[in-house]
Amino acid sequence: MIDIGDFAPDFVLPDQKGRKIFSRAPRFAGRFILMLLLPRADDPAQQAILRDCATQATAADSAGISILAVTGKSPAENQMLRLNCKAGFKLLSDADGKVLGEYGAGEHPRAMLIDANARVIAFPLPHAIVGTAVAEATSARRTTEPVLIAAQAPVLAIPDVLSPQDCRMLMELWERENIETGVATEDSGVGAQEIDHAYKNRRDHQIADPEIIAMVNDRLARRVVPEVAKAFNYDITRFEHLRIGAYDAGAGYFRAHRDNTKPATAHRKFALTLCLNDEYEGGYLNFPEYGKQLYRPPPGGAVVFSTSLLHEVTDVTGGRRFTLITFFFGEAEYQERMARYEAARAEGREAEFDQT
Structure with a gap:
């Protein structure tokens, strides 16, 4: 089971348009990733999570967070789900459930915040996913403000x-x-x-x-x-x-x-x-x-x-x-x-x- 401090497994999955998305792609460089794991995306409760995160996607983006949702649906089904939930972020298709399994999602939804180095740093609760992620990302960035390095040991x-x-x-x-x-x-x-x-x-x-x-x-x-x-x-x-x-x-x-x-x-x-x-x-x-x-x-x-x-x-x-x-x-x-x-x-x- 993935826990805080672990590295999130890399994966390649098709998005709602069938385009293959690499979880460590350059587009995510320097950004946090809020991973939504929705094994039963036809469940109204899991769709409610999508809708809630969709309404707060702008706040997440402003905090340097990219949202990715992984479902067990096909790309075509994810396209419909994305439209119904008005989600502006990508919905990735994990039809065989391999990635969902690696990330520890059984029947229940799971959210995790991954830092810029692909390390898991938080598991936001379903009722406050984006708010928790923004707070955690903001706190993490506060401890890593850019500084001019004059000398540095190779550690x-x-x-x-x-x-x-x-x-x-x-x-x-x-x-x-x-x-x-x-x-x-x-x-x-x-x-x-x-x-x-x-x-x-x-x-x-x-x-x-x-x-x-x-x-x-x-x-x-x-x-x-x-x-x-x-x-x-x-x-x-x-x-x-x-x-x-x-x-x-x-x-x-x-x-x-x-x-x-x-x-x-x-x-x-x-x-x-x-x-x-x-x-x-x-x-x-x-x-x-x-x-x-x-x-x-x-x-x-x-x-x-x-x-x-x-x-x-x-x-x-x-x-x-x-x-x-x-x-x-x-x-x-x-x-x-x-x-x-x-x-x-x-x-x-x-x-x-x-x-x-």
Whole structure:
């Protein structure tokens, strides 16, 4: 089932005149899409939704929203429906119901608001579809007003990777069990770590529950992996273990470092920092090679960046900063990692392979 934060599946469907419409066509570039999913468009209640949205189409357009309605009817039937409901927007024909099914519409109507990056950001209720969509789109645009960029680290910010409920659950896991963690050493033992408070001060919980791991990995696969493929042209196939890290006020920090400089970490290609809460001060992510800009995703939002980038977590000065942390890599890096592990094991050195 598609949820907030997921990418809307691409599709090509004929409109009411039989013309094929691509959901990511240039005509929709930079615009939000209000998708009306009407599996039973002959139902008076679903036709009422069409009529209501038709009367407010101008307001939607002014807010940068294009309306698309998908029905199970033929193009000819949609043409008649469009005339009867006085809808000025396109009605798309999904006669076999494949797209309606992918978008989670059964017998009942469904509306979803999709942002300019094809990400689902809201599910407006039937009684206030356009009004809700306009409010959500206006709010989203307010947070992305155009600014002149003087310097920018090559990082990727991704909102809504985890829900508020997901974030709370992960923080509760950390509260139940956590340990102080160090940094990878130059020792070729692939899992060796040492505590160095001059460099890092953080307590972690490594997630072990298979169901929670599966849930988080599913979110990352659906909401992060496609963005990395698009933005960085890299195919992620492997994740490291998932860690929940916490930095406390007056004692939490991670000085400038790179994430792939030791034998135990050489396989890492991209790092993920996902913020779980907002009740803290300080604790910014900074990439000093690219300027003094500070990064702080909203709860549930992530920053993804190359492990070759120098970065730091500034001192937490108030509250407690919770993050979900992992690293991504591909098949070639996985094979190299396995080779290092086998070499370490053959030499009889302790190698807590799964700790990296």
